[in-house]
Amino acid sequence: MSPTRRSRRTPFSTAALAAVLVAACGGASEGESGDEGASEATFRAALLTSGPVSDAGWYAGAYEGLLLIQDSLGAEVRHQQTRTPSEFDEAFLSFAQAGYDVVFAHGNEYQDAAIRAGDLFPELTIVVSGGGRVSDNVIPLVFNLEEASYLAGMVAGGLSRSGTVGMVGGVAIPPAQGTFMGFAAGAAAVNPDVRVLETFIGNWNDVAAAKEATVAQLRQGADVIIHNTDAASFGVFQAVREAVDAGDEVWAMGMNRNQNDVAPEVILGSAAIDIPSAFLAVARSWQAGELVGQPVFAGAADGVVDLIVNPALQDRIPPELQARVRAARDSVIAGTLDVPRVPFVEGQDPNGIEVVGSR
DSSP states (O other), X not given: OOOOHHHHSBOOOHHHHHTOOOOOSOOOOBTOOTTTTOSOOSOEEEEEESSOTTSSSHHHHHHHXXXXXXXXXXXXXXXXXXXXXXXXXXXXXXXXXXXXXXXXXXXXXXXXHHHHHHHHOTTOEEEEETOXXXXXXXXXXXXXXXXXXXXXXXHHHHHOSSSEEEEEESSOOHHHHHHHHHHHHHHHHHOTTOEEEEEEOSOSSOHHHHHHHHXXXXXXXXXXXXXXXXXXXXXXXXXXXXXXXXXXXXXXXXXXXXXXXXXXTTEEEEEEEOHHHHHHHHHHHHHTTOOOSSOEEEOGGGTSEEEEEOTTTGGGSOHHXXXXXXHHHHHXXXXXXXXXXXXXXXXXXXXXXXXXXXX
């Protein structure tokens, strides 16, 4: 019998998370060293993103994590935005040759290039957010965000007057599909007859396409819409805001980062990842020599993912629904509520995210 998912995972330690400090305001930007002029740094970390860190979401959280590593560990840091697969390979080569210790490749799209680079540069550790491939020095950092999107789904299913809720995604990769599976399950837990619309626009940052997809779902009766995009989330929020201005009672929900302040008048809450504390914990694990050859999983029980309700709109959620969501959250943390998830790490057990056998 294979071990359970929780017994095989590499969790974040409570001590590591408790030691997290507030991110510094300064830091390295694209093409700049965070420790210019220093003769030698004890730790060097780089970040790759395939989109802008001004997205108020997935990439912004990663950049905040890089700055937190700089501030907390005195590290030399650098960020680079890469747009094509060839640039992925070039970036890994550049950071390996420059002597960086860890590269955070923030997105599932980096996993193949990371494996190639890991084979060429065994001294370099590559951490792939949402990755699905594992080697001794290529480590998937898997956020169990479906645990938070399930709670968001409960809110959506409980508040929807039309009985229809919507989901607008970027690219249909397993991590994104998993968050939508969790959202749909949460909505159905509250309203078994709920109708769930799903649209993937094929791009993480296309604001116009996301707005168009959102408008289409609103026209089909959706009155609560969540997204899993990056900069394209602005299009989702804009469409919902315009519908409200036109007199409709509709709502949006954020994802990946606490986005409640992006459109506080329409965002009920955010299924959020504390990416900065996760990155810092991973960096400390690397320094302790513990980050080798297995995925790192981070979820609600680790304090890394959660539903953050918008305090400005909390009174729109009935007290009994709030209590039900809190009880579900407690059950997720305790491990007694099994949220549906999409396994995507290579070699995993089909009943959960787990690495089994040899690599």
